Amino acid sequence: MTKKQYFISLAKYSQILFDKLPIELEPKPISYALNILKPAIDNIKxxxxxxxYKIRSLDKLATPGNTNSWQGLNSIGMLMDRFTILLIREWCLIxxxxxxxxxxxxxxxxxxxxxxxxxxxxxxSSALNSKITNIKQSVNASTWEQAFFGLLTINLILWESQEVLYIKDISKLPCEELRSYIDWFSKGNIIRNEYIQLCxxxxxxx
Structure with missing residues:
Protein backbone atom coordinates (compact mmCIF):
# COMPACT_ATOMS: atom_id res chain seq x y z
CA MET A 1 0.00 0.00 0.00
CA THR A 2 1.36 3.40 -0.97
CA LYS A 3 0.91 6.51 1.14
CA LYS A 4 -1.56 7.90 -1.39
CA GLN A 5 -3.63 4.71 -1.28
CA TYR A 6 -3.57 4.84 2.51
CA PHE A 7 -4.82 8.42 2.67
CA ILE A 8 -7.59 7.65 0.18
CA SER A 9 -8.56 4.70 2.38
CA LEU A 10 -8.75 7.09 5.35
CA ALA A 11 -11.10 9.30 3.34
CA LYS A 12 -13.39 6.35 2.60
CA TYR A 13 -13.26 5.22 6.22
CA SER A 14 -14.27 8.70 7.39
CA GLN A 15 -17.37 8.81 5.21
CA ILE A 16 -18.47 5.41 6.55
CA LEU A 17 -17.86 6.62 10.12
CA PHE A 18 -19.97 9.74 9.58
CA ASP A 19 -22.83 7.59 8.27
CA LYS A 20 -22.86 5.70 11.57
CA LEU A 21 -23.12 8.81 13.73
CA PRO A 22 -26.27 10.75 14.71
CA ILE A 23 -25.39 13.81 12.65
CA GLU A 24 -28.50 15.94 12.27
CA LEU A 25 -29.34 17.18 8.79
CA GLU A 26 -30.56 20.50 10.21
CA PRO A 27 -28.43 22.74 12.48
CA LYS A 28 -28.92 22.08 16.18
CA PRO A 29 -27.94 24.00 19.33
CA ILE A 30 -24.53 23.30 20.81
CA SER A 31 -26.10 20.99 23.40
CA TYR A 32 -26.83 18.45 20.65
CA ALA A 33 -23.21 18.25 19.53
CA LEU A 34 -21.91 17.94 23.08
CA ASN A 35 -24.61 15.79 24.67
CA ILE A 36 -25.70 13.55 21.78
CA LEU A 37 -23.02 13.48 19.09
CA LYS A 38 -19.96 13.41 21.34
CA PRO A 39 -21.22 10.50 23.52
CA ALA A 40 -22.10 8.58 20.34
CA ILE A 41 -18.51 9.04 19.14
CA ASP A 42 -17.17 7.87 22.50
CA ASN A 43 -19.38 4.77 22.38
CA ILE A 44 -17.99 3.52 19.06
CA LYS A 45 -14.41 4.72 19.49
CA TYR A 53 -5.81 -0.46 12.50
CA LYS A 54 -6.99 -2.87 9.79
CA ILE A 55 -6.51 -0.31 7.03
CA ARG A 56 -2.75 -0.02 7.43
CA SER A 57 -0.41 -2.77 6.27
CA LEU A 58 2.60 -3.88 8.28
CA ASP A 59 5.01 -2.30 5.80
CA LYS A 60 6.70 0.95 6.77
CA LEU A 61 4.45 3.70 5.51
CA ALA A 62 5.61 7.03 6.89
CA THR A 63 8.76 7.74 4.91
CA PRO A 64 9.57 11.38 4.14
CA GLY A 65 8.36 12.44 0.72
CA ASN A 66 9.96 14.39 -2.08
CA THR A 67 9.79 17.73 -0.33
CA ASN A 68 12.01 20.79 -0.10
CA SER A 69 14.20 21.41 2.93
CA TRP A 70 11.71 24.07 4.08
CA GLN A 71 8.40 22.79 5.36
CA GLY A 72 6.37 25.81 6.44
CA LEU A 73 2.85 24.80 7.46
CA ASN A 74 2.85 21.75 5.19
CA SER A 75 3.41 19.31 8.03
CA ILE A 76 1.37 16.13 8.32
CA GLY A 77 -0.42 17.55 11.35
CA MET A 78 -1.54 20.77 9.66
CA LEU A 79 -2.38 19.03 6.38
CA MET A 80 -4.32 16.34 8.23
CA ASP A 81 -6.38 19.04 9.93
CA ARG A 82 -7.37 20.46 6.54
CA PHE A 83 -7.92 16.94 5.18
CA THR A 84 -10.41 16.02 7.92
CA ILE A 85 -12.31 19.30 7.53
CA LEU A 86 -12.66 18.71 3.80
CA LEU A 87 -14.00 15.21 4.46
CA ILE A 88 -16.61 16.64 6.82
CA ARG A 89 -17.58 19.24 4.25
CA GLU A 90 -17.95 16.58 1.54
CA TRP A 91 -20.26 14.52 3.77
CA CYS A 92 -22.39 17.56 4.59
CA LEU A 93 -22.70 18.51 0.93
CA ILE A 94 -23.89 15.02 0.04
CA SER A 125 10.79 20.42 13.39
CA SER A 126 8.65 22.44 15.78
CA ALA A 127 5.32 22.52 17.57
CA LEU A 128 3.28 24.59 15.15
CA ASN A 129 0.11 24.67 17.18
CA SER A 130 1.15 25.87 20.61
CA LYS A 131 -1.07 28.57 22.08
CA ILE A 132 -0.54 30.79 25.08
CA THR A 133 -3.38 29.75 27.35
CA ASN A 134 -4.25 28.83 30.90
CA ILE A 135 -6.91 26.39 29.69
CA LYS A 136 -5.75 22.79 29.99
CA GLN A 137 -7.31 19.85 28.19
CA SER A 138 -6.50 16.18 28.64
CA VAL A 139 -5.75 14.63 25.25
CA ASN A 140 -4.31 11.15 25.11
CA ALA A 141 -3.16 9.30 22.02
CA SER A 142 -0.40 6.70 22.01
CA THR A 143 -0.87 5.58 18.40
CA TRP A 144 -1.25 7.34 15.07
CA GLU A 145 -4.73 5.89 14.65
CA GLN A 146 -5.85 7.32 17.98
CA ALA A 147 -4.50 10.74 17.00
CA PHE A 148 -6.23 10.66 13.60
CA PHE A 149 -9.54 9.53 15.10
CA GLY A 150 -9.28 12.26 17.73
CA LEU A 151 -8.60 14.99 15.17
CA LEU A 152 -11.32 13.78 12.81
CA THR A 153 -13.98 13.64 15.51
CA ILE A 154 -13.08 16.87 17.33
CA ASN A 155 -13.29 18.69 14.00
CA LEU A 156 -16.68 17.07 13.41
CA ILE A 157 -17.96 18.19 16.81
CA LEU A 158 -16.62 21.72 16.25
CA TRP A 159 -18.21 21.82 12.78
CA GLU A 160 -21.60 20.67 14.02
CA SER A 161 -21.62 22.87 17.11
CA GLN A 162 -20.87 26.06 15.18
CA GLU A 163 -23.15 25.43 12.20
CA VAL A 164 -26.13 27.09 13.87
CA LEU A 165 -24.15 30.33 14.19
CA TYR A 166 -24.06 30.69 10.41
CA ILE A 167 -27.82 30.59 9.92
CA LYS A 168 -29.11 32.42 13.00
CA ASP A 169 -28.79 35.97 14.25
CA ILE A 170 -26.46 35.40 17.20
CA SER A 171 -27.58 38.67 18.78
CA LYS A 172 -30.92 36.98 19.41
CA LEU A 173 -29.48 33.91 21.11
CA PRO A 174 -29.86 33.67 24.91
CA CYS A 175 -26.84 34.92 26.86
CA GLU A 176 -26.30 31.54 28.50
CA GLU A 177 -26.20 29.83 25.12
CA LEU A 178 -23.64 32.34 23.84
CA ARG A 179 -21.50 31.71 26.91
CA SER A 180 -21.71 27.99 26.18
CA TYR A 181 -20.42 28.56 22.64
CA ILE A 182 -17.53 30.73 23.81
CA ASP A 183 -16.58 28.25 26.53
CA TRP A 184 -16.73 25.26 24.20
CA PHE A 185 -14.87 26.80 21.27
CA SER A 186 -11.93 27.82 23.44
CA LYS A 187 -11.67 24.31 24.88
CA GLY A 188 -12.50 22.52 21.64
CA ASN A 189 -9.89 24.38 19.62
CA ILE A 190 -7.20 23.61 22.19
CA ILE A 191 -8.11 19.92 21.93
CA ARG A 192 -7.96 20.24 18.14
CA ASN A 193 -4.51 21.84 18.27
CA GLU A 194 -3.20 19.11 20.54
CA TYR A 195 -4.45 16.42 18.16
CA ILE A 196 -2.82 18.23 15.23
CA GLN A 197 0.50 18.04 17.04
CA LEU A 198 -0.04 14.38 17.99
CA CYS A 199 -0.81 13.55 14.37
Whole structure:
Protein backbone atom coordinates (compact mmCIF):
# COMPACT_ATOMS: atom_id res chain seq x y z
CA MET A 1 0.00 0.00 0.00
CA THR A 2 1.36 3.40 -0.97
CA LYS A 3 0.91 6.51 1.14
CA LYS A 4 -1.56 7.90 -1.39
CA GLN A 5 -3.63 4.71 -1.28
CA TYR A 6 -3.57 4.84 2.51
CA PHE A 7 -4.82 8.42 2.67
CA ILE A 8 -7.59 7.65 0.18
CA SER A 9 -8.56 4.70 2.38
CA LEU A 10 -8.75 7.09 5.35
CA ALA A 11 -11.10 9.30 3.34
CA LYS A 12 -13.39 6.35 2.60
CA TYR A 13 -13.26 5.22 6.22
CA SER A 14 -14.27 8.70 7.39
CA GLN A 15 -17.37 8.81 5.21
CA ILE A 16 -18.47 5.41 6.55
CA LEU A 17 -17.86 6.62 10.12
CA PHE A 18 -19.97 9.74 9.58
CA ASP A 19 -22.83 7.59 8.27
CA LYS A 20 -22.86 5.70 11.57
CA LEU A 21 -23.12 8.81 13.73
CA PRO A 22 -26.27 10.75 14.71
CA ILE A 23 -25.39 13.81 12.65
CA GLU A 24 -28.50 15.94 12.27
CA LEU A 25 -29.34 17.18 8.79
CA GLU A 26 -30.56 20.50 10.21
CA PRO A 27 -28.43 22.74 12.48
CA LYS A 28 -28.92 22.08 16.18
CA PRO A 29 -27.94 24.00 19.33
CA ILE A 30 -24.53 23.30 20.81
CA SER A 31 -26.10 20.99 23.40
CA TYR A 32 -26.83 18.45 20.65
CA ALA A 33 -23.21 18.25 19.53
CA LEU A 34 -21.91 17.94 23.08
CA ASN A 35 -24.61 15.79 24.67
CA ILE A 36 -25.70 13.55 21.78
CA LEU A 37 -23.02 13.48 19.09
CA LYS A 38 -19.96 13.41 21.34
CA PRO A 39 -21.22 10.50 23.52
CA ALA A 40 -22.10 8.58 20.34
CA ILE A 41 -18.51 9.04 19.14
CA ASP A 42 -17.17 7.87 22.50
CA ASN A 43 -19.38 4.77 22.38
CA ILE A 44 -17.99 3.52 19.06
CA LYS A 45 -14.41 4.72 19.49
CA UNK A 46 -12.93 1.32 20.37
CA UNK A 47 -14.57 -0.53 17.49
CA UNK A 48 -13.73 2.25 15.05
CA UNK A 49 -10.09 2.27 16.10
CA UNK A 50 -10.02 -1.45 15.32
CA UNK A 51 -11.25 -0.62 11.82
CA UNK A 52 -8.52 1.99 11.45
CA TYR A 53 -5.81 -0.46 12.50
CA LYS A 54 -6.99 -2.87 9.79
CA ILE A 55 -6.51 -0.31 7.03
CA ARG A 56 -2.75 -0.02 7.43
CA SER A 57 -0.41 -2.77 6.27
CA LEU A 58 2.60 -3.88 8.28
CA ASP A 59 5.01 -2.30 5.80
CA LYS A 60 6.70 0.95 6.77
CA LEU A 61 4.45 3.70 5.51
CA ALA A 62 5.61 7.03 6.89
CA THR A 63 8.76 7.74 4.91
CA PRO A 64 9.57 11.38 4.14
CA GLY A 65 8.36 12.44 0.72
CA ASN A 66 9.96 14.39 -2.08
CA THR A 67 9.79 17.73 -0.33
CA ASN A 68 12.01 20.79 -0.10
CA SER A 69 14.20 21.41 2.93
CA TRP A 70 11.71 24.07 4.08
CA GLN A 71 8.40 22.79 5.36
CA GLY A 72 6.37 25.81 6.44
CA LEU A 73 2.85 24.80 7.46
CA ASN A 74 2.85 21.75 5.19
CA SER A 75 3.41 19.31 8.03
CA ILE A 76 1.37 16.13 8.32
CA GLY A 77 -0.42 17.55 11.35
CA MET A 78 -1.54 20.77 9.66
CA LEU A 79 -2.38 19.03 6.38
CA MET A 80 -4.32 16.34 8.23
CA ASP A 81 -6.38 19.04 9.93
CA ARG A 82 -7.37 20.46 6.54
CA PHE A 83 -7.92 16.94 5.18
CA THR A 84 -10.41 16.02 7.92
CA ILE A 85 -12.31 19.30 7.53
CA LEU A 86 -12.66 18.71 3.80
CA LEU A 87 -14.00 15.21 4.46
CA ILE A 88 -16.61 16.64 6.82
CA ARG A 89 -17.58 19.24 4.25
CA GLU A 90 -17.95 16.58 1.54
CA TRP A 91 -20.26 14.52 3.77
CA CYS A 92 -22.39 17.56 4.59
CA LEU A 93 -22.70 18.51 0.93
CA ILE A 94 -23.89 15.02 0.04
CA UNK A 95 -26.20 14.44 2.99
CA UNK A 96 -27.37 17.89 4.09
CA UNK A 97 -27.37 19.89 0.88
CA UNK A 98 -27.92 16.95 -1.49
CA UNK A 99 -25.14 18.24 -3.72
CA UNK A 100 -23.03 15.26 -4.64
CA UNK A 101 -21.60 17.07 -7.65
CA UNK A 102 -20.08 19.80 -5.48
CA UNK A 103 -18.75 17.19 -3.04
CA UNK A 104 -17.06 15.34 -5.91
CA UNK A 105 -15.49 18.59 -7.12
CA UNK A 106 -14.09 19.30 -3.67
CA UNK A 107 -12.64 15.80 -3.46
CA UNK A 108 -11.03 16.00 -6.89
CA UNK A 109 -9.74 19.57 -6.64
CA UNK A 110 -8.97 20.04 -2.95
CA UNK A 111 -8.90 16.75 -1.05
CA UNK A 112 -6.68 14.98 -3.58
CA UNK A 113 -4.42 18.04 -3.61
CA UNK A 114 -4.04 17.81 0.18
CA UNK A 115 -3.34 14.08 -0.17
CA UNK A 116 -0.52 14.79 -2.64
CA UNK A 117 0.92 17.33 -0.21
CA UNK A 118 0.80 14.74 2.61
CA UNK A 119 2.50 12.16 0.39
CA UNK A 120 5.36 14.60 -0.14
CA UNK A 121 5.54 15.92 3.43
CA UNK A 122 8.53 15.49 5.72
CA UNK A 123 8.69 15.52 9.53
CA UNK A 124 8.20 18.96 11.05
CA SER A 125 10.79 20.42 13.39
CA SER A 126 8.65 22.44 15.78
CA ALA A 127 5.32 22.52 17.57
CA LEU A 128 3.28 24.59 15.15
CA ASN A 129 0.11 24.67 17.18
CA SER A 130 1.15 25.87 20.61
CA LYS A 131 -1.07 28.57 22.08
CA ILE A 132 -0.54 30.79 25.08
CA THR A 133 -3.38 29.75 27.35
CA ASN A 134 -4.25 28.83 30.90
CA ILE A 135 -6.91 26.39 29.69
CA LYS A 136 -5.75 22.79 29.99
CA GLN A 137 -7.31 19.85 28.19
CA SER A 138 -6.50 16.18 28.64
CA VAL A 139 -5.75 14.63 25.25
CA ASN A 140 -4.31 11.15 25.11
CA ALA A 141 -3.16 9.30 22.02
CA SER A 142 -0.40 6.70 22.01
CA THR A 143 -0.87 5.58 18.40
CA TRP A 144 -1.25 7.34 15.07
CA GLU A 145 -4.73 5.89 14.65
CA GLN A 146 -5.85 7.32 17.98
CA ALA A 147 -4.50 10.74 17.00
CA PHE A 148 -6.23 10.66 13.60
CA PHE A 149 -9.54 9.53 15.10
CA GLY A 150 -9.28 12.26 17.73
CA LEU A 151 -8.60 14.99 15.17
CA LEU A 152 -11.32 13.78 12.81
CA THR A 153 -13.98 13.64 15.51
CA ILE A 154 -13.08 16.87 17.33
CA ASN A 155 -13.29 18.69 14.00
CA LEU A 156 -16.68 17.07 13.41
CA ILE A 157 -17.96 18.19 16.81
CA LEU A 158 -16.62 21.72 16.25
CA TRP A 159 -18.21 21.82 12.78
CA GLU A 160 -21.60 20.67 14.02
CA SER A 161 -21.62 22.87 17.11
CA GLN A 162 -20.87 26.06 15.18
CA GLU A 163 -23.15 25.43 12.20
CA VAL A 164 -26.13 27.09 13.87
CA LEU A 165 -24.15 30.33 14.19
CA TYR A 166 -24.06 30.69 10.41
CA ILE A 167 -27.82 30.59 9.92
CA LYS A 168 -29.11 32.42 13.00
CA ASP A 169 -28.79 35.97 14.25
CA ILE A 170 -26.46 35.40 17.20
CA SER A 171 -27.58 38.67 18.78
CA LYS A 172 -30.92 36.98 19.41
CA LEU A 173 -29.48 33.91 21.11
CA PRO A 174 -29.86 33.67 24.91
CA CYS A 175 -26.84 34.92 26.86
CA GLU A 176 -26.30 31.54 28.50
CA GLU A 177 -26.20 29.83 25.12
CA LEU A 178 -23.64 32.34 23.84
CA ARG A 179 -21.50 31.71 26.91
CA SER A 180 -21.71 27.99 26.18
CA TYR A 181 -20.42 28.56 22.64
CA ILE A 182 -17.53 30.73 23.81
CA ASP A 183 -16.58 28.25 26.53
CA TRP A 184 -16.73 25.26 24.20
CA PHE A 185 -14.87 26.80 21.27
CA SER A 186 -11.93 27.82 23.44
CA LYS A 187 -11.67 24.31 24.88
CA GLY A 188 -12.50 22.52 21.64
CA ASN A 189 -9.89 24.38 19.62
CA ILE A 190 -7.20 23.61 22.19
CA ILE A 191 -8.11 19.92 21.93
CA ARG A 192 -7.96 20.24 18.14
CA ASN A 193 -4.51 21.84 18.27
CA GLU A 194 -3.20 19.11 20.54
CA TYR A 195 -4.45 16.42 18.16
CA ILE A 196 -2.82 18.23 15.23
CA GLN A 197 0.50 18.04 17.04
CA LEU A 198 -0.04 14.38 17.99
CA CYS A 199 -0.81 13.55 14.37
CA UNK A 200 2.46 15.18 13.36
CA UNK A 201 4.48 13.31 15.98
CA UNK A 202 2.87 9.87 15.70
CA UNK A 203 2.50 9.60 11.93
CA UNK A 204 6.24 9.16 11.47
CA UNK A 205 6.20 6.09 13.71
CA UNK A 206 4.05 4.01 11.35
Missing amino acids: VSQLDEL NKQKNGTKAKQIFELQTLDIIEAMVNAAPG EELFWSI
